[in-house]
Amino acid sequence: MMNDWDVIVVGAGPAGIKAGEELAKRRLKTLVIDRKQEIGAPKRCGEGLSDRWVTVSGLKPDPTWARQYINGAILISPKGKKIVIDSEKMGRTGYIIERKMFEKFLAANAIRAGAKFLLKTNVEDLVMEDGFVKGVVANNMGDTLELRSKVVVAADGVDSRIGRMAGLNTLLPLAExxxxxxxxxxxxxxxxxxxxxxxxxxxxxxxxxxxxxxxxxxxxxxxxxxxxxxxxxxxxxxxxxxxxxxxxxxxxxxxxxxxxxxVTKPVDEFVGNGILLTGDAARMVNPIHGGGMGTALEAGGMLADVIKEAIEENNVSKEKLKKFQDIWMEKHGKEFANVLKVRHFFEKLNDEQLEAIADIVVKGKISPDVFVELSHGQGLGKIAKGIIKSSPSIAKLIFEFIKR
Ligand SMILES: Cc1cc2nc3c(=O)[nH]c(=O)nc-3n(C[C@H](O)[C@H](O)[C@H](O)COP(=O)(O)OP(=O)(O)OC[C@H]3O[C@@H](n4cnc5c(N)ncnc54)[C@H](O)[C@@H]3O)c2cc1C
CATH class of the missing domain: 3.30.9.10 (D-Amino Acid Oxidase, subunit A, domain 2)
Known part of the structure:
Protein backbone atom coordinates (compact mmCIF):
# COMPACT_ATOMS: atom_id res chain seq x y z
CA MET A 1 0.00 0.00 0.00
CA MET A 2 1.40 3.33 -1.13
CA ASN A 3 1.83 5.64 1.84
CA ASP A 4 1.72 9.08 0.32
CA TRP A 5 -1.63 10.34 -0.94
CA ASP A 6 -2.95 13.70 -1.95
CA VAL A 7 -6.28 12.90 -0.35
CA ILE A 8 -7.56 10.14 1.92
CA VAL A 9 -11.34 9.83 2.05
CA VAL A 10 -12.70 8.05 5.12
CA GLY A 11 -15.99 6.35 4.29
CA ALA A 12 -17.19 4.76 1.09
CA GLY A 13 -20.86 5.73 1.17
CA PRO A 14 -22.34 7.98 -1.53
CA ALA A 15 -20.44 11.03 -0.18
CA GLY A 16 -17.03 9.35 0.02
CA ILE A 17 -17.26 7.40 -3.23
CA LYS A 18 -18.35 10.41 -5.26
CA ALA A 19 -15.69 12.57 -3.59
CA GLY A 20 -13.16 9.89 -4.52
CA GLU A 21 -14.24 9.97 -8.16
CA GLU A 22 -14.21 13.75 -8.43
CA LEU A 23 -10.83 14.05 -6.72
CA ALA A 24 -9.31 11.39 -8.96
CA LYS A 25 -10.75 13.12 -12.04
CA ARG A 26 -8.77 16.18 -10.97
CA ARG A 27 -5.64 14.06 -11.01
CA LEU A 28 -5.27 13.91 -7.25
CA LYS A 29 -3.90 10.67 -5.81
CA THR A 30 -6.91 9.51 -3.84
CA LEU A 31 -7.51 6.64 -1.44
CA VAL A 32 -11.01 5.82 -0.19
CA ILE A 33 -11.14 3.74 2.99
CA ASP A 34 -14.09 1.92 4.53
CA ARG A 35 -14.43 -0.41 7.47
CA LYS A 36 -17.06 -2.46 5.64
CA GLN A 37 -16.12 -5.57 3.74
CA GLU A 38 -18.49 -4.82 0.92
CA ILE A 39 -19.36 -1.50 -0.64
CA GLY A 40 -23.06 -0.76 -0.35
CA ALA A 41 -23.85 -3.37 2.30
CA PRO A 42 -25.50 -3.36 4.71
CA LYS A 43 -27.80 -0.71 3.33
CA ARG A 44 -29.28 1.81 5.74
CA CYS A 45 -31.67 3.51 3.38
CA GLY A 46 -35.18 3.72 1.91
CA GLU A 47 -33.38 4.02 -1.44
CA GLY A 48 -35.37 6.99 -2.75
CA LEU A 49 -33.34 9.18 -5.10
CA SER A 50 -34.79 12.00 -7.15
CA ASP A 51 -33.85 12.51 -10.79
CA ARG A 52 -32.44 15.90 -9.89
CA TRP A 53 -29.62 14.24 -7.97
CA VAL A 54 -28.98 11.66 -10.65
CA THR A 55 -28.46 14.52 -13.11
CA VAL A 56 -26.43 16.67 -10.71
CA SER A 57 -24.13 13.68 -10.15
CA GLY A 58 -23.53 13.39 -13.89
CA LEU A 59 -25.25 9.99 -14.00
CA LYS A 60 -27.84 8.42 -16.25
CA PRO A 61 -30.32 5.99 -14.69
CA ASP A 62 -28.86 2.54 -15.20
CA PRO A 63 -30.94 -0.65 -14.95
CA THR A 64 -28.35 -2.18 -12.61
CA TRP A 65 -29.41 0.24 -9.87
CA ALA A 66 -32.42 2.32 -11.00
CA ARG A 67 -34.87 -0.30 -9.78
CA GLN A 68 -38.26 1.43 -9.92
CA TYR A 69 -39.35 4.59 -11.70
CA ILE A 70 -41.27 6.90 -9.37
CA ASN A 71 -43.72 9.50 -10.67
CA GLY A 72 -45.24 10.79 -7.47
CA ALA A 73 -46.38 10.08 -3.96
CA ILE A 74 -49.52 9.28 -2.02
CA LEU A 75 -49.73 10.93 1.39
CA ILE A 76 -52.11 9.35 3.88
CA SER A 77 -53.50 11.41 6.75
CA PRO A 78 -54.06 10.03 10.28
CA LYS A 79 -57.71 9.25 9.41
CA GLY A 80 -56.84 7.77 6.03
CA LYS A 81 -57.42 10.68 3.60
CA LYS A 82 -55.31 10.10 0.49
CA ILE A 83 -53.50 12.96 -1.24
CA VAL A 84 -51.99 12.02 -4.58
CA ILE A 85 -49.03 14.03 -5.83
CA ASP A 86 -48.28 13.74 -9.53
CA SER A 87 -44.65 14.78 -9.55
CA GLU A 88 -44.19 13.89 -13.24
CA LYS A 89 -46.20 16.94 -14.19
CA MET A 90 -43.90 18.99 -11.94
CA GLY A 91 -40.82 17.54 -13.67
CA ARG A 92 -39.72 15.92 -10.41
CA THR A 93 -39.51 12.20 -10.91
CA GLY A 94 -37.06 9.75 -9.40
CA TYR A 95 -36.15 6.19 -8.61
CA ILE A 96 -36.14 3.70 -5.84
CA ILE A 97 -32.65 2.41 -6.36
CA GLU A 98 -30.86 -0.79 -5.45
CA ARG A 99 -28.38 0.93 -3.21
CA LYS A 100 -25.90 -1.91 -2.98
CA MET A 101 -25.60 -1.96 -6.77
CA PHE A 102 -25.63 1.83 -6.95
CA GLU A 103 -22.66 2.24 -4.61
CA LYS A 104 -20.68 -0.45 -6.42
CA PHE A 105 -21.53 1.25 -9.72
CA LEU A 106 -20.30 4.59 -8.30
CA ALA A 107 -17.16 2.96 -6.91
CA ALA A 108 -16.35 1.38 -10.28
CA ASN A 109 -16.62 4.86 -11.84
CA ALA A 110 -14.31 6.26 -9.15
CA ILE A 111 -11.79 3.48 -9.76
CA ARG A 112 -11.94 4.07 -13.53
CA ALA A 113 -11.15 7.73 -12.78
CA GLY A 114 -8.05 6.62 -10.83
CA ALA A 115 -9.16 6.36 -7.19
CA LYS A 116 -8.02 3.41 -5.05
CA PHE A 117 -10.18 1.70 -2.43
CA LEU A 118 -9.21 -0.04 0.79
CA LEU A 119 -11.98 -2.04 2.50
CA LYS A 120 -12.29 -3.82 5.86
CA THR A 121 -10.12 -1.02 7.22
CA ASN A 122 -11.23 0.96 10.23
CA VAL A 123 -9.76 4.44 10.66
CA GLU A 124 -8.94 4.69 14.36
CA ASP A 125 -7.01 7.93 14.59
CA LEU A 126 -5.68 10.90 12.68
CA VAL A 127 -2.05 11.77 12.06
CA MET A 128 -1.68 15.32 13.42
CA GLU A 129 1.34 17.57 12.91
CA ASP A 130 1.65 21.27 13.75
CA GLY A 131 -2.13 21.56 14.12
CA PHE A 132 -2.76 20.03 10.68
CA VAL A 133 -4.33 16.68 9.82
CA LYS A 134 -1.68 14.78 7.85
CA GLY A 135 -3.22 11.36 7.41
CA VAL A 136 -4.89 8.51 9.24
CA VAL A 137 -4.04 5.54 11.41
CA ALA A 138 -6.12 2.55 10.36
CA ASN A 139 -6.63 -1.05 11.27
CA ASN A 140 -6.57 -3.19 8.14
CA MET A 141 -7.73 -6.68 9.16
CA GLY A 142 -5.48 -6.69 12.23
CA ASP A 143 -2.57 -4.72 10.75
CA THR A 144 -2.01 -1.12 11.81
CA LEU A 145 -1.35 1.23 8.89
CA GLU A 146 -0.22 4.84 9.07
CA LEU A 147 -1.27 6.45 5.81
CA ARG A 148 -0.27 10.02 5.05
CA SER A 149 -2.06 12.60 2.91
CA LYS A 150 -2.25 16.34 2.30
CA VAL A 151 -5.98 16.38 3.05
CA VAL A 152 -8.40 13.99 4.77
CA VAL A 153 -12.07 13.99 3.77
CA ALA A 154 -14.33 12.71 6.55
CA ALA A 155 -17.26 11.05 4.77
CA ASP A 156 -17.85 8.69 7.67
CA GLY A 157 -21.59 9.07 7.96
CA VAL A 158 -24.06 9.90 10.70
CA ASP A 159 -21.97 8.48 13.53
CA SER A 160 -18.88 10.32 12.33
CA ARG A 161 -15.94 10.28 14.71
CA ILE A 162 -13.26 11.60 12.37
CA GLY A 163 -14.34 15.26 12.58
CA ARG A 164 -14.31 15.08 16.37
CA MET A 165 -10.79 13.60 16.32
CA ALA A 166 -9.73 16.76 14.47
CA GLY A 167 -11.37 18.97 17.11
CA LEU A 168 -14.51 19.85 15.13
CA ASN A 169 -17.79 19.99 17.00
CA THR A 170 -19.95 17.28 15.45
CA LEU A 171 -22.06 16.61 18.51
CA LEU A 172 -25.54 15.50 17.49
CA PRO A 173 -28.16 15.72 20.26
CA LEU A 174 -30.48 12.71 20.31
CA ALA A 175 -33.47 15.01 19.79
CA GLU A 176 -31.98 16.07 16.43
CA VAL A 263 -32.53 15.75 10.87
CA THR A 264 -30.87 18.93 11.96
CA LYS A 265 -28.86 21.84 10.61
CA PRO A 266 -25.42 21.30 9.09
CA VAL A 267 -22.49 21.29 11.52
CA ASP A 268 -21.17 24.78 12.28
CA GLU A 269 -17.75 24.02 10.86
CA PHE A 270 -17.23 21.55 8.01
CA VAL A 271 -13.50 22.20 7.87
CA GLY A 272 -10.27 22.28 9.83
CA ASN A 273 -6.60 22.40 8.90
CA GLY A 274 -6.12 19.60 6.37
CA ILE A 275 -9.61 18.14 6.85
CA LEU A 276 -13.14 18.59 5.65
CA LEU A 277 -16.44 16.87 6.40
CA THR A 278 -19.04 15.89 3.85
CA GLY A 279 -22.34 13.99 3.57
CA ASP A 280 -24.05 12.85 6.77
CA ALA A 281 -20.86 13.61 8.69
CA ALA A 282 -21.53 17.29 7.96
CA ARG A 283 -25.34 16.73 8.37
CA MET A 284 -26.12 17.53 4.74
CA VAL A 285 -29.51 15.90 5.11
CA ASN A 286 -32.92 17.34 4.26
CA PRO A 287 -34.36 17.66 7.77
CA ILE A 288 -37.96 17.08 6.75
CA HIS A 289 -37.75 13.82 4.81
CA GLY A 290 -34.30 12.66 5.88
CA GLY A 291 -32.95 12.15 2.35
CA GLY A 292 -29.20 12.64 2.28
CA MET A 293 -27.82 10.72 -0.69
CA GLY A 294 -28.34 13.50 -3.22
CA THR A 295 -26.56 16.26 -1.36
CA ALA A 296 -23.82 13.81 -0.40
CA LEU A 297 -23.23 13.02 -4.09
CA GLU A 298 -23.40 16.62 -5.19
CA ALA A 299 -20.84 17.73 -2.59
CA GLY A 300 -18.15 15.55 -4.23
CA GLY A 301 -17.55 17.95 -7.11
CA MET A 302 -17.68 21.00 -4.84
CA LEU A 303 -15.09 19.73 -2.40
CA ALA A 304 -12.82 18.35 -5.13
CA ASP A 305 -12.50 21.80 -6.76
CA VAL A 306 -11.62 23.36 -3.43
CA ILE A 307 -9.09 20.67 -2.47
CA LYS A 308 -7.45 20.77 -5.91
CA GLU A 309 -6.93 24.53 -5.63
CA ALA A 310 -5.71 24.27 -2.02
CA ILE A 311 -3.15 21.59 -2.87
CA GLU A 312 -1.94 23.48 -5.94
CA GLU A 313 -1.41 26.57 -3.79
CA ASN A 314 0.20 24.46 -1.07
CA ASN A 315 -2.27 25.87 1.42
CA VAL A 316 -4.65 23.34 3.00
CA SER A 317 -5.46 25.56 5.97
CA LYS A 318 -8.94 25.76 7.45
CA GLU A 319 -9.31 29.26 5.97
CA LYS A 320 -8.59 27.96 2.48
CA LEU A 321 -10.77 24.84 2.75
CA LYS A 322 -13.64 26.89 4.16
CA LYS A 323 -14.50 27.77 0.58
CA PHE A 324 -16.20 24.34 0.41
CA GLN A 325 -18.48 25.22 3.31
CA ASP A 326 -19.21 28.63 1.79
CA ILE A 327 -20.15 27.10 -1.58
CA TRP A 328 -22.35 24.45 0.03
CA MET A 329 -24.07 26.88 2.40
CA GLU A 330 -24.65 29.35 -0.43
CA LYS A 331 -26.42 26.61 -2.37
CA HIS A 332 -28.37 24.88 0.42
CA GLY A 333 -27.97 26.77 3.71
CA LYS A 334 -31.05 28.97 3.46
CA GLU A 335 -33.26 26.27 1.97
CA PHE A 336 -32.33 23.73 4.65
CA ALA A 337 -32.85 26.29 7.44
CA ASN A 338 -36.37 26.90 6.07
CA VAL A 339 -37.00 23.16 5.79
CA LEU A 340 -36.02 22.77 9.44
CA LYS A 341 -38.45 25.55 10.34
CA VAL A 342 -41.26 23.79 8.45
CA ARG A 343 -40.44 20.55 10.23
CA HIS A 344 -40.51 22.24 13.63
CA PHE A 345 -43.94 23.65 12.74
CA PHE A 346 -45.40 20.30 11.73
CA GLU A 347 -44.00 18.68 14.85
CA LYS A 348 -46.23 20.91 16.93
CA LEU A 349 -49.46 19.85 15.20
CA ASN A 350 -51.74 17.22 16.63
CA ASP A 351 -53.56 14.67 14.46
CA GLU A 352 -56.70 16.82 14.29
CA GLN A 353 -54.73 19.73 12.91
CA LEU A 354 -52.95 17.50 10.38
CA GLU A 355 -56.36 16.20 9.36
CA ALA A 356 -57.64 19.75 8.85
CA ILE A 357 -54.73 20.48 6.51
CA ALA A 358 -55.34 17.25 4.59
CA ASP A 359 -58.98 18.25 4.33
CA ILE A 360 -58.35 21.51 2.47
CA VAL A 361 -56.13 19.70 -0.02
CA VAL A 362 -58.63 16.89 -0.57
CA LYS A 363 -61.38 19.50 -1.08
CA GLY A 364 -59.23 21.19 -3.72
CA LYS A 365 -58.67 24.47 -1.88
CA ILE A 366 -54.94 24.11 -2.41
CA SER A 367 -52.93 21.90 -4.70
CA PRO A 368 -51.27 18.71 -3.37
CA ASP A 369 -48.07 20.14 -4.90
CA VAL A 370 -47.77 22.26 -1.75
CA PHE A 371 -46.29 19.21 -0.02
CA VAL A 372 -43.42 19.17 -2.49
CA GLU A 373 -42.87 22.86 -1.73
CA LEU A 374 -42.82 22.10 2.00
CA SER A 375 -39.94 19.69 1.46
CA HIS A 376 -38.03 22.66 0.05
CA GLY A 377 -38.91 24.90 2.99
CA GLN A 378 -41.77 26.76 1.29
CA GLY A 379 -45.54 26.62 1.01
CA LEU A 380 -46.60 27.29 4.62
CA GLY A 381 -48.11 30.63 3.55
CA LYS A 382 -50.23 28.86 0.91
CA ILE A 383 -51.57 26.47 3.54
CA ALA A 384 -52.39 29.37 5.87
CA LYS A 385 -54.37 31.14 3.14
CA GLY A 386 -56.17 27.94 2.13
CA ILE A 387 -57.18 27.09 5.68
CA ILE A 388 -58.04 30.55 6.98
CA LYS A 389 -61.84 30.04 6.65
CA SER A 390 -62.16 26.44 7.80
CA SER A 391 -59.56 26.52 10.62
CA PRO A 392 -58.56 30.10 11.43
CA SER A 393 -56.63 28.91 14.50
CA ILE A 394 -54.23 26.88 12.31
CA ALA A 395 -53.81 29.82 9.91
CA LYS A 396 -52.99 32.03 12.90
CA LEU A 397 -50.44 29.49 14.13
CA ILE A 398 -48.78 29.46 10.72
CA PHE A 399 -48.68 33.26 10.38
CA GLU A 400 -47.15 33.55 13.87
CA PHE A 401 -44.63 30.89 12.97
CA ILE A 402 -43.64 32.51 9.66
CA LYS A 403 -43.06 35.86 11.41
CA ARG A 404 -40.48 34.38 13.82
C1 LIG B 1 -33.52 4.03 7.57
C2 LIG B 1 -32.94 5.07 6.66
C3 LIG B 1 -33.61 5.39 5.48
C4 LIG B 1 -33.05 6.36 4.61
N1 LIG B 1 -33.68 6.60 3.42
C5 LIG B 1 -33.13 7.46 2.53
C6 LIG B 1 -33.70 7.65 1.25
O1 LIG B 1 -34.69 7.03 0.88
N2 LIG B 1 -33.09 8.53 0.40
C7 LIG B 1 -31.97 9.22 0.75
O2 LIG B 1 -31.46 10.03 -0.06
N3 LIG B 1 -31.41 9.06 1.97
C8 LIG B 1 -31.95 8.19 2.86
N4 LIG B 1 -31.35 7.98 4.08
C9 LIG B 1 -30.15 8.76 4.41
C10 LIG B 1 -28.95 8.26 3.61
O3 LIG B 1 -28.79 6.87 3.79
C11 LIG B 1 -27.69 9.02 4.05
O4 LIG B 1 -27.95 10.39 3.99
C12 LIG B 1 -26.50 8.67 3.15
O5 LIG B 1 -26.11 7.33 3.34
C13 LIG B 1 -25.31 9.57 3.47
O6 LIG B 1 -24.18 9.13 2.78
P1 LIG B 1 -22.73 9.26 3.43
O7 LIG B 1 -21.80 8.76 2.39
O8 LIG B 1 -22.54 10.61 3.99
O9 LIG B 1 -22.74 8.28 4.68
P2 LIG B 1 -22.87 6.69 4.74
O10 LIG B 1 -23.65 6.18 3.60
O11 LIG B 1 -23.35 6.38 6.11
O12 LIG B 1 -21.37 6.18 4.57
C14 LIG B 1 -20.41 6.35 5.59
C15 LIG B 1 -19.38 5.27 5.43
O13 LIG B 1 -18.29 5.53 6.32
C16 LIG B 1 -17.82 4.30 6.81
N5 LIG B 1 -17.09 4.58 8.07
C17 LIG B 1 -17.57 5.21 9.17
N6 LIG B 1 -16.60 5.33 10.09
C18 LIG B 1 -15.47 4.78 9.56
C19 LIG B 1 -14.14 4.59 10.03
N7 LIG B 1 -13.76 5.02 11.24
N8 LIG B 1 -13.25 3.95 9.23
C20 LIG B 1 -13.64 3.52 8.00
N9 LIG B 1 -14.88 3.66 7.51
C21 LIG B 1 -15.79 4.29 8.26
C22 LIG B 1 -19.09 3.47 7.02
O14 LIG B 1 -18.79 2.09 7.04
C23 LIG B 1 -19.91 3.88 5.80
O15 LIG B 1 -19.72 3.01 4.70
C24 LIG B 1 -31.86 7.03 4.96
C25 LIG B 1 -31.20 6.71 6.16
C26 LIG B 1 -31.73 5.73 6.98
C27 LIG B 1 -30.97 5.37 8.24
Missing part, protein backbone atom coordinates in the same frame (compact mmCIF):
# COMPACT_ATOMS: atom_id res chain seq x y z
CA UNK A 177 -31.64 12.50 15.28
CA UNK A 178 -34.35 10.30 13.81
CA UNK A 179 -34.31 6.62 14.36
CA UNK A 180 -35.11 4.65 11.22
CA UNK A 181 -36.20 1.03 10.92
CA UNK A 182 -37.17 -0.73 7.72
CA UNK A 183 -38.10 -4.06 6.20
CA UNK A 184 -37.64 -4.77 2.55
CA UNK A 185 -40.71 -6.88 1.84
CA UNK A 186 -42.08 -8.98 -0.97
CA UNK A 187 -45.73 -9.86 -1.56
CA UNK A 188 -46.76 -6.26 -0.85
CA UNK A 189 -50.11 -5.04 -2.11
CA UNK A 190 -49.05 -1.57 -3.33
CA UNK A 191 -51.47 1.31 -3.91
CA UNK A 192 -49.50 2.23 -7.05
CA UNK A 193 -46.16 0.60 -7.92
CA UNK A 194 -44.81 3.92 -9.19
CA UNK A 195 -45.76 6.09 -6.22
CA UNK A 196 -44.19 6.35 -2.78
CA UNK A 197 -46.70 5.97 0.06
CA UNK A 198 -46.21 8.15 3.15
CA UNK A 199 -48.36 7.68 6.29
CA UNK A 200 -48.65 10.36 8.97
CA UNK A 201 -50.05 10.57 12.49
CA UNK A 202 -48.87 10.67 16.09
CA UNK A 203 -49.65 7.00 16.68
CA UNK A 204 -48.22 5.94 13.30
CA UNK A 205 -44.90 7.76 13.61
CA UNK A 206 -44.50 10.67 16.03
CA UNK A 207 -42.48 13.44 14.32
CA UNK A 208 -41.95 11.25 11.28
CA UNK A 209 -43.77 8.99 8.88
CA UNK A 210 -44.13 5.44 7.69
CA UNK A 211 -42.94 4.97 4.11
CA UNK A 212 -43.66 2.33 1.51
CA UNK A 213 -41.20 2.77 -1.36
CA UNK A 214 -41.95 0.42 -4.28
CA UNK A 215 -39.10 -1.61 -5.72
CA UNK A 216 -41.25 -3.52 -8.20
CA UNK A 217 -44.85 -4.63 -8.66
CA UNK A 218 -45.03 -6.20 -5.20
CA UNK A 219 -41.66 -5.51 -3.53
CA UNK A 220 -41.10 -2.45 -1.34
CA UNK A 221 -39.03 -0.87 1.37
CA UNK A 222 -41.45 -0.44 4.27
CA UNK A 223 -39.99 1.70 7.00
CA UNK A 224 -40.53 4.25 9.70
CA UNK A 225 -38.59 7.23 11.01
CA UNK A 226 -39.34 8.63 14.48
CA UNK A 227 -37.64 10.94 16.94
CA UNK A 228 -34.52 9.46 18.54
CA UNK A 229 -35.92 10.41 21.96
CA UNK A 230 -39.15 8.45 21.66
CA UNK A 231 -39.82 5.96 24.46
CA UNK A 232 -40.74 3.24 21.98
CA UNK A 233 -38.43 1.95 19.30
CA UNK A 234 -38.93 2.57 15.59
CA UNK A 235 -39.32 -1.18 15.18
CA UNK A 236 -42.25 -1.26 17.62
CA UNK A 237 -44.02 1.44 15.59
CA UNK A 238 -43.39 -0.35 12.31
CA UNK A 239 -44.45 -3.77 13.59
CA UNK A 240 -47.66 -2.35 15.06
CA UNK A 241 -48.44 -0.47 11.86
CA UNK A 242 -47.93 -3.62 9.78
CA UNK A 243 -50.08 -5.69 12.14
CA UNK A 244 -52.91 -3.17 11.77
CA UNK A 245 -52.64 -3.05 8.02
CA UNK A 246 -54.47 -5.82 6.21
CA UNK A 247 -52.75 -4.95 2.91
CA UNK A 248 -49.53 -6.47 4.29
CA UNK A 249 -51.11 -9.74 5.36
CA UNK A 250 -49.45 -11.68 2.53
CA UNK A 251 -46.15 -9.79 2.64
CA UNK A 252 -42.97 -11.06 4.23
CA UNK A 253 -39.52 -9.73 5.01
CA UNK A 254 -36.49 -10.18 2.73
CA UNK A 255 -34.15 -7.73 4.47
CA UNK A 256 -33.99 -5.77 7.75
CA UNK A 257 -32.38 -2.32 7.89
CA UNK A 258 -31.90 0.20 10.67
CA UNK A 259 -30.02 3.42 11.19
CA UNK A 260 -29.93 6.98 12.48
CA UNK A 261 -30.86 9.99 10.37
CA UNK A 262 -29.53 13.44 11.33
Missing amino acids: MDSGFQYEMAGVDLLDPHKMELYFGKSVAPRGYVWVFPKGEDVANVGVGISGTDEKTAREYLDRWLENNKRFENASIIEVNAGGIP
